[in-house]
Amino acid sequence: MIVKKKLTLLTFTTILAVSTLLAGCSSNNAGGSASSAPSETPKVAKAPSSSPGAEAGDKWVLGAKPLSFTAYSHYGDIDFPKWDSKPAGKWLKENKQVDITMITANGLHEQKLSTMISSNDLPDMIWTQRDDPMVEKLRLEGKLVAYDDYLDKYPNLKTWMGDNLNFLRADDGKLYRFPNWYTGRPAGNAGYVVNKKIYEELGSPKLETTDDLYDYLVKVKEKYGNSITPLELHMGQNVQGFGVIYTAFGEGTLYSYLNRDIRGVPKDNKLTSLFTDPVFREAHKYLSKLFREKLISQDAFTQTQDNVKEKVLAGRVAVYASSSPTVFAMEGHNVLTKNDPNAGYFMIWPIHKAGLDKNKIYPGTYTTLGWNASYITTAAKDPEAIFAFLDYMTSPEGMNLQFFGPEGEYWKGFDADGKPNFTDKYNAEEVAKLQKENDAIMFAGNTGYIDPAKMKLEAALPPEKQNWSARYQSTITWPTQYDVTEFIQISPSPDSELGIMQKSFDEFFLQVYANVITNTKSDAEVDQVLDKAEKDAQALGYGKILEYRTQKWQENKAKIAGKK
Known part of the structure; x- marks a missing residue:
């Protein structure tokens, strides 16, 4: 799926960013103020009540009326494609009246977002790292929408993420991040x-x-x-x-x-x-x-x-x-x-x-929190509708749409555990192609649901017929990935003195990193470069940054242990 440092699940994915992930590699952090140990992945006996249908009361129901908004991917190497150029986007546009205008940066993401901010022409939704400094500035300026009032109304995110959702809260105690590829179980593909x-x-x-x-x-x-x-x-x-x-x-x-x-x-x-x-x-x-x-x-x-x-x-x-x-x-x-x-x-x-x-x-x-997140800005005319859409995308029905297509051909209905019932028409090659095409618009992924759903089918197949990624995820990658939730949100505010130091250090680190690999001619020279780098880094405030992060890390461990 689309992540920096990416959390690709059972499918062909973009990067990137995995991360962006990983991007760049991206952050493995997210904000937090409340705590709990990771909850068990819930079981869902049927499609959730938020499935689209007729509009009921003041609750937005996907498909009841048109939903149009703009979305922007704030990454240097990932632009959202045209919405209806992808199977899931095309189906949602034709069947649920969802039309998203994708804004591209063409590799100039920092400049693009800066221009949008300075001209006060923000997109309705921004998809990026969970703690991107520029987006954090938008929050501090009151230009992001808090999700707290929507969580019970549209319950998929809250149901599937449980109390771990509190780790994503900002310093003001409110929730502004809609996570991508969150989970309560090992995941990843490195x-x-x-x-x-x-x-x-x-x-x-x-x-x-x-x-x-x-x-x-x-x-x-x-x-x-x-x-x-x-x-x-x-x-x-x-x-x-x-x-x-x-x-x-x-x-x-x-x-x-x-x-x-x-x-x-x-x-x-x-x-x-x-x-x-x-x-x-x-x-x-x-x-x-x-x-x-x-x-x-x-x-x-x-x-x-x-x-x-x-x-x-x-x-x-x-x-x-x-x-x-x-x-x-x-x-x-x-x-x-x-x-x-x-x-x-x-x-x-x-x-x-x-x-x-x-x-x-x-x-x-x-991390149990995934890798990146979607933020809704105050430019959105109907932020609740966008949240309802994201909540649908992270639901069992939304995830199955993105991975297996619309209900009826390759899957129909749910079993007692909430996993899709696959039909006799299921075609592994066509499904792999579908997942690959939809990958670039998977920005509200629910790892905790889709991994077991996919493995239900794969486990019944002989190894040579299993999905290539699924085979190696179950036997190699998932058992060898490590949970780093304790390290989330340990960086200083970008506007603080330490935050400014961190930016300078980050630029310095990447320069040193490339230099020590590409320009050294011996082990002794590696040591010399790193000895000098240590002195220069301390002059840039590296020690102070580590002290701050140590404090935040210990606070996170206390939260996970239930001591705060």
């Missing part, structure tokens, strides 16, 4: 994809440790030269694939430690500097070596997602690591196997440094 044909041509060697991986990449380069990228690390400018490699060098080392909203390493209940962390240093000596030996794309920090996608779909990568490699790998697998049944991609258990416990390596993370 890890490693391997080109099957190349792997078998090289003798199917062991690929378990970082030493194994290095030896394999060398063999790829020796055999295929420049025609194949030995290791494709997704979106270097967002620290994506590089972050996956980082996790291989320490038990319990998390990809999220590199993210903008943490950028620190927990030690003795404190967040400490990445630059002085031995695991960080060892991992980046390894990455520097791979880069200077041309085992990694030499344009890893500048190439676009389209560049990566083209290589994966063409089979021109031997190993592909990302916060959500299933995004392109499933499509690539389907493309390659059409022409050659022995081609395609498969996933492997996460790589680990020799001597470490492979079951304590976590290449990806998730």
Whole structure:
């Protein structure tokens, strides 16, 4: 689904952002004031009462009358497509009178939103990171709509997210975020994809440790030269694939430690500097070596997602690591196997440094709160109607529409657990195509519902007939993702003194990160660069930022433990 640092579920997804996710990688944080431990995923015996129909009382019912609004994706690498160019959007426009005008930024998202703010010409809905600084400024200026009055009226979000919804509340205690891909169960797709044909041509060697991986990449380069990228690390400018490699060098080392909203390493209940962390240093000596030996794309920090996608779909990568490699790998697998049944991609258990416990390596993370969020601005003429629409999209009926199409063809009705009853017409290839096309407009995803719903069908199929992503999610990615809900919303306000320091530090960090991988010629030089980076970072206020985040992190842990 569309996320920065992305939480792709059982389907082909965009990135991105996964995140954006992950984007960039995005934040793994969200706001919070109240607390509770993650609730059990609720069971739904039938389609929720908010299903569309005739309008009743003062409650907005989807389809009872036209709903038109504008929506904007505030990401540098993700623009919303034309609404009715996607199957779900087309169906909703034709059958439920929903018409969304998508506003694009064409890569200039910061400038685009700044212009809209300065001209007071805001979109009705903004979809972005849960704690984007520019959107937080809008909240502080009173230009976002609070959702509290809608939660009981349109109950899907509240039902499925439970008390964890309180973690998304702003400092004023109100709720402004409608989360995307929230869950009460492990989710995510980070890890490693391997080109099957190349792997078998090289003798199917062991690929378990970082030493194994290095030896394999060398063999790829020796055999295929420049025609194949030995290791494709997704979106270097967002620290994506590089972050996956980082996790291989320490038990319990998390990809999220590199993210903008943490950028620190927990030690003795404190967040400490990445630059002085031995695991960080060892991992980046390894990455520097791979880069200077041309085992990694030499344009890893500048190439676009389209560049990566083209290589994966063409089979021109031997190993592909990302916060959500299933995004392109499933499509690539389907493309390659059409022409050659022995081609395609498969996933492997996460790589680990020799001597470490492979079951304590976590290449990806998730939070119960998902990755990004939708905000409704005060420019909206009918914010309640937009919230009702988002609540429908996150409902069982809305999720099934996006994943399996309108009720009647591939699914009909619900079983006792609220999962869809699939019909005899179900066509896995057509459903995969449908999910891929709808991916770009999945901005109110409900992971807790759709993952078990999808697995109901997949579990009954033999492995070779299962959805490519679903097979590896159930066996590899979900068991190896780590819950980082305790690290949500630990960054200072962007307008505060610390917030300004953080912005300067973030720019500095990304410069150092790229430099230590692409411009160092030895392990000793890596240490020199990081030694200097530590001194410069402290001068920028890095230590103060870590102290603030440590305090907020400890408060979150207390909330989760039920002590606040």
